[in-house]
Amino acid sequence: MPVAQIGLTARKKRPFSHAFKWPLIGLLACLTGYLIVRMYVQGEYLFAMLTLILSSLGLYIYGNRRAYSWRYIYPGLAGMSLFVLFPLVCTIAIAFTNYSSLNQLTFERAQSVLMGREFQGGSALNFSLIAAGDQWQLVLNAPDGSNVLVSPPFTFDASAQKTLDLVAQSQPAGEKAALRVITQNRLAIGQLSAKLPDGEILRMSSLRQFSGTQPLxxxxxxxxxxxxxxxxxxxxxxxxxxxxxxxxxxxxxxxxxxxxxxSPGFTVGIGWKNFLRVLHDDGIKKPFLSIFVWTVIFALLTVVLTVAVGMILACVVQWEALKGKAIYRILLILPYAVPAFISILIFKGLFNQSFGEINLMLNALFGIKPAWFSDPLTAKSMIILVNTWLGYPYMMILCMGLLKAIPDDLYEASAMDGATPMQNFFRITLPLLVKPLTPLMIASFAFNFNNFVLIQLLTNGGPDMIGTTTPAGHTDLLVSYTYRIAFEGSGGQDFGLAAAIATLIFLLVGVLAIVNLKASRLKLD
Incomplete structure (x- = not known):
């Protein structure tokens, strides 16, 4: 087909695509606008603002031919803004408030809840329900039975409030509802308001009485x-x-x-008070510093031990003189194949101080029964041992692949010089493995710095520290310490303080990551 004819065909088809594109963009704009208004009305101001920015950019990029190249970058940027930057900004914003289980509402909502509270006052009359065909009549009478007030027939409706005008008359004939019927229809009866002849309004206060209520x-x-x-x-x-x-x-x-x-309270901005509590309150500062040091030590020891064990085992299973290497490889990789939470729970049973197999063996061989969960030092040793078991298979697999990349000529040359296996390991194998493993070790350090699952399932942070104003344990990491402040505080769930500590963790991890990256860059250079 001639080029001119192809261009003519394209120009003929373009108006149809434009006619379809702009109504679709308009429809999406109206839909996102409606969602943004609903978010704003419900008080989700930050999320409404983020949705407005992302949707506006998306409509502009996909509706403007000049921004065509941004169409491939926008989904990644939008995802990063929605799932990384937005939670980070919200966490930092909460750190400057008193947001907690006692201060969750806005001022207007807290005031509305308090204004809705009532107390019983005025008349208190016994009630009963009398069947009137398919309907019911409400009957109120004084405890001495001197006055009987009867409502017109009505049906139960738990979805809407209903006011019944009661008049004085004789007891109506009909079957009296049993307590079971009243209990089954309690929600519907609670929607009823009984208006007495003098204008007083009564509502159900118990399964037997209607009482007058007033705003508190x-x-x-x-x-x-x-x-x-x-x-x-x-x-x-x-x-x-x-x-x-x-x-x-x-x-x-x-x-x-x-x-x-x-109560309930309302959320207000308190400035830097949460951060100052971490720095000045001894009940928070001491456990925070202790937990921070332990977190760094735990992450470093885990990286060192998993790399060392994984590297040694990789060298062993790669040894040509070893028979049955395939079986050993499968057995050593099994801990990596089993889900971590199952292995952690199994180890929790094995380390049981009274009935665990490990203590039974130690007691039979050496006459000792370590207090794995009540002594801080042994508890930390147990955690490092378990985490080394969980982490070494990954490092072993990496080292097995890297060992294949080391040229055999190096070992042949060292053999001619009379080098021993240990010299080969420290002079050839170790230097050539450390460089490519350095970025992975940094990633492993960052992961173990926030290894929440291990601590939560194995020790739950215990044994607990004494003399702290926030829940803290000797084996807590900063991430589990933050979780316990947020959800297990005795004085209420303190989300603002937890957000402040989470912000500090973010800054500390960021600084450590930068230092590690610079150090690794110098080593690699």
């Missing part, structure tokens, strides 16, 4: 101050602590904060 707190004209209707106590929002807190006027009429706080 009254909102002042300023839209912030709350007054307890029962006690008259005054509460104001403390924007430093994130709670509605009781206040009392002093002699000159100035409000003074009292100890009483109303």
């Amino acid at each position: 707190y009254k909102l002042a004209e300023d839209g912030k101050q709350l007054t307890n209707v029962q006690t008259g106590a005054i509460y104001r929002p403390n924007m430093e602590s994130g709670f509605y807190q009781a206040v009392k006027l002093d002699a000159v009429g100035k409000p003074q904060w009292q100890a009483e706080k109303l």
